[in-house]
Amino acid sequence: LEYASSIWDPGHSTLVTNVEAVQNRGVRFIYSNYHRTASVSSMKTSLSLPLxxxxxxxxxxxxxxxxxxxxxxxxxxxxxxxxxxxxxxxxxxxxxxxxxxxxxxxxxxxxxxxxxxxxxxxxxxxxxxxxxxxxxxxxxxx
Structure with missing residues (x-):
């Protein structure tokens, strides 16, 4: 997700949401927490991951x-x-x-x-x- 991100950075909100969803899935993988009620935001905060x-x-x-x-x-x-x-x-x-x-x-x-x-x-x-x-x-x- 970081490779050449300064050039391909999407400007449309739908595309930004899709890219953020990849990070959200990665955070769920790191914590091995796939429950749909689990807060991905709190997991990202505990990892100190910015958007x-x-x-x-x-x-x-x-x-x-x-x-x-x-x-x-x-x-x-x-x-x-x-x-x-x-x-x-x-x-x-x-x-x-x-x-x-x-x-x-x-x-x-x-x-x-x-x-x-x-x-x-x-x-x-x-x-x-x-x-x-x-x-x-x-x-x-x-």
Whole structure:
């Protein structure tokens, strides 16, 4: 479920539910508890398992961070310059969000993650180390 999840992350709620169901079955397997009245949520909590959608979001933001800071040629090809940066509500690391004609494209990696990147706190987007970014991002969302 983790392999390339930053790219194939589904945007439609039905698909997200289907992917989460796989994790739920895995949790039931770990505990060997297949009773239909057993709470999968409490089992996931006791294992400290975050939602897969949250793990995919963190994975997408980490990949975005890597491209933004460590791959200038790919950054220039994939990321647009922002039309406007507000000194009051935006951070200086803001990127432009491409215009999307379809919801499928809107839910794809670049538009979706660009928007999430722009909504990060400036202090989070400015972290100079990938490991520290991952740790801070995980603490921020979990």
């Amino acid at each position: 897969l959608s949250l793990r995919r979001k963190i994975s997408r933001l980490r990949l975005f961070y890597k491209i933004y800071y460590f791959n200038a040629s790919l950054k220039d090809k994939l990321f647009l310059n922002p039309a406007y940066i507000s000194s009051r509500i935006d951070h200086r690391f803001k990127v432009g969000i491409p215009h999307c004609e379809t919801s499928a494209y809107n839910d794809s990696f670049i538009p979706r993650t660009s928007s999430e990147w722009n909504h990060l706190q400036a202090s989070l987007a400015a972290i100079p180390s990938l490991d520290l970014f991952k740790e801070t991002l995980t603490n921020h969302f979990c």
